[in-house]
Amino acid sequence: MLNAAPPATGRFDMSDPIVKIRGLKKNFGALQVLKGIDMDIEPGHIVALIGASGSGKSTLLRTVNQLEDVTDGEIWFDGDLVNKKLPHRAREKHLNLLRQNIGMVFQHFNLFPHLTAMENVTLAPIMLGRMNKAKAIEHAQQLLDKVGLDDRAEYYPSQLSGGQKQRVAIARSLAMKPKLMLFDEVTSALDPELVGEVNRVMKQLAKEHMTMVIVTHDLRFAEDVSDHVVFMADGYVVEAGPPEQLFRNPQKPKTKSFLHQVFDE
Amino acid sequence: MDIELIGRVWIYFAEAALVTVQISVLAILLGLCLGFVAALGSLSVNAALRWPSRAYVSVFRGTPALIQLFLLYFGGPQVGIHLDPMEAGIIGLGINIGAYMCESIRGAIISVDKGQTEAGRCMGLGHFQVMNKIILPQAARMMVRPLGVNSIALIKGSAIVSTISVLELSYTAHRYISSTYKPFEMFFLASIFYIVIVTIFSYGVGKIDRRVSLEN
Numbered sequence: 403m404l405n406a407a408p409p410a411t412g413r414f415d416m417s418d419p420i421v422k423i424r425g426l427k428k429n430f431g432a433l434q435v436l437k438g439i440d441m442d443i444e445p446g447h448i449v450a451l452i453g454a455s456g457s458g459k460s461t462l463l464r465t466v467n468q469l470e471d472v473t474d475g476e477i478w479f480d481g482d483l484v485n486k487k488l489p490h491r492a493r494e495k496h497l498n499l500l501r502q503n504i505g506m507v508f509q510h511f512n513l514f515p516h517l518t519a520m521e522n523v524t525l526a527p528i529m530l531g532r533m534n535k536a537k538a539i540e541h542a543q544q545l546l547d548k549v550g551l552d553d554r555a556e557y558y559p560s561q562l563s564g565g566q567k568q569r570v571a572i573a574r575s576l577a578m579k580p581k582l583m584l585f586d587e588v589t590s591a592l593d594p595e596l597v598g599e600v601n602r603v604m605k606q607l608a609k610e611h612m613t614m615v616i617v618t619h620d621l622r623f624a625e626d627v628s629d630h631v632v633f634m635a636d637g638y639v640v641e642a643g644p645p646e647q648l649f650r651n652p653q654k655p656k657t658k659s660f661l662h663q664v665f666d667e
Numbered sequence: 668m669d670i671e672l673i674g675r676v677w678i679y680f681a682e683a684a685l686v687t688v689q690i691s692v693l694a695i696l697l698g699l700c701l702g703f704v705a706a707l708g709s710l711s712v713n714a715a716l717r718w719p720s721r722a723y724v725s726v727f728r729g730t731p732a733l734i735q736l737f738l739l740y741f742g743g744p745q746v747g748i749h750l751d752p753m754e755a756g757i758i759g760l761g762i763n764i765g766a767y768m769c770e771s772i773r774g775a776i777i778s779v780d781k782g783q784t785e786a787g788r789c790m791g792l793g794h795f796q797v798m799n800k801i802i803l804p805q806a807a808r809m810m811v812r813p814l815g816v817n818s819i820a821l822i823k824g825s826a827i828v829s830t831i832s833v834l835e836l837s838y839t840a841h842r843y844i845s846s847t848y849k850p851f852e853m854f855f856l857a858s859i860f861y862i863v864i865v866t867i868f869s870y871g872v873g874k875i876d877r878r879v880s881l882e883n
Binding site for chain 2: 499513526530
């Protein structure tokens with residue numbers, strides 16, 4: 403639902419959100435990249451974060467699993483305060499547990515080049531004692547099958563195309579059976595002909611009601627797959643709402659101008 | 668050149684070369700251990716580990732190896748450290764090369780893309796798990812060559828332990844010069860042995876490098 407009253411937020415009018423963000427601010431030195439974000443994300447929803455480069459959408463995504471710490475504000479995940487103040491060791495433990503439930507897929511894949519696709523997928527579940535090795539391999543095989551790469555299990559990342567790498571990366575993130583998946587411009591580094599295969603996997607996850615936050619420049623994909631779209635500019639949420647509303651009937655001049663620029667290209 | 672003299676003394680140089688190899692190998696192993704610990708320390712978020720590591724590197728790279736060796740061997744007894752020449756040579760060279768090796772290891776670790784750490788951490792792996800399973804296996808490939816260069820520098824630099832009377836190649840050359848008055852032949856012979864040692868060592872480093880590269 404769109405919040406018309408300024409400052410606009412990405413808050414959706416639902417109950418029991420899996421992610422709650424309140425008054426989130428993030429500074430890099432003197433530069434403030436997030437200037438007070440409020441947002442709720444419901445289980446099973448797909449939220450697309452859109453906006454120009456530098457608008458803060460990737461930083462916002464990275465604060466959710468604390469790859470970036472926050473300057474001010476609160477992030478709640480599954481009823482737990484993500485950015486609670488703790489001594490170093492306790493904080494590490496807290497974040498490790500939290501991150502096991504949040505999958506993340508990166509623009510540049512970040513697959514482990516010295517491990518096969520299978521080893522990439524099984525590494526965390528085995529090391530963290532989630533499953534024994536046999537079970538982890540069986541689960542990984544199912545995941546690789548799901549992303550259409552069951553015949554590439556023993557390949558190293560260098561032997562895979564960009565689209566295949568990204569699909570392995572998605573399988574790897576799913577291996578811990580996360581409750582939330584974060585996608586950070588996952589098709590931006592791909593050749594155009596490889597984008598479709600990654601988008602198809604994400605659509606499949608959407609159908610299975612995986613909660614997803616997707617940072618993307620691909621507005622058509624955002625419109626197609628998401629339940630809610632959040633448009634960000636200059637560290638604020640400018641406008642948020644269902645895709646048909648935000649794309650077809652934007653209310654704010656900044657949103658109109660951004661969409662106009664992108665769709666006219 | 669007095670070939671006949673070389674023919675008579677080369678066997679003693681060969682024995683001395685084994686001492687050079689022994690000192691070098693033990694010093695390299697000590698240096699690797701110290702370098703590895705110091706590299707991890709220097710990358711720690713904990714200042715109590717970071718600063719001693721950085722101080723170690725600054726001090727031992729910032730002062731001549733010869734002075735460090737003299738400090739240990741001649742100065743040691745004043746503070747209760749009594750070492751024979753061989754022990755002082757190994758420890759002195761090892762501590763010195765460890766500071767250089769620390770920088771080679773640290774450089775290899777930080778050259779692994781930051782995204783690798785992020786990918787590991789965001790799956791819930793801890794710092795040491797990420798280091799052990801993700802970063803170090805990739806960094807290993809990049810540290811073989813610089814560590815090889817450090818080690819070769821140490822083999823040649825081991826000549827300084829002749830100043831504390833360790834019976835290695837350089838000391839042996841000096842000893843035979845004083846009895847034969849043939850410095851050219853003696854230093855020439857010592858050089859041949861150094862070249863043989865360094866060549867064999869370089870071959871080994873190359874083999875390890877190729878093997879690690881293939882594995883990656």
